[in-house]
Amino acid sequence: MNCIIIEDEIPAQRILKNYIRKIPDLNILASFQTATLANEYLKQEPADVVLLDINLPDISGIDFIKTVKKPPQIIITTAYPEFAVDSFELTTIVDYLVKPFSFDRFLKAISKAENRINHQEKAQKKAIFLNIDKTIHKVYVEDILYIESDRNYVTFFTQNKKLSVIDSLKKWAEILSPKQFIQIHKSYIINIKKIEKYSGSSVFINKQKLPLGRTYKNSFSESINSSKN
Known part of the structure; x- marks a missing residue:
């Protein structure tokens, strides 16, 4: 997992970095003293986990979370336990660590984040099964690049596969999620x-x-604009 630190106090940053070094599967991408700089960074370099202080010099950690369009998993690290109830109203917050916290407590929070990420990845890995010449082929929906129709056949294209079955494009247009x-x-x-x-x-x-067919241009534009939000 990749993480970033948003913490304005350098000694607190050092503690977090020392904890991170003890966890083989956790990699630190960057550390910031302000949420504004972190937000600009996340627009270019996605992270899995953010270790976030609440009391920051520009905007609060809670307000920062609300500005990120697709926030990573958030672990709050703060000296203020009174904000815990309000923070857990935000679903991206995995855990709330009150300073000073031990390495064991930090490790527990990281494990929570990892479990949540793994659960989300499994949920996204939906699959379809195609019967081709009496052999069942499993194809993950996320891996499908596009589907092509040619008379009575439809062909599924992935990065490494090309699978053709007797079927209709209309059927798959109804089955697959219109959001994707x-x-x-x-x-x-x-x-x-x-x-x-x-x-x-x-x-x-x-x-x-x-x-791109003429009759599909409007719906295509709407889908593109919707995916940007």
């Missing part, structure tokens, strides 16, 4: 997370140029 999969042409459904770039009439996924 959108139809861009009468013959194509794409995974919006896999888009590399697009123009007025084309969408590029895995270096493949796919056509």
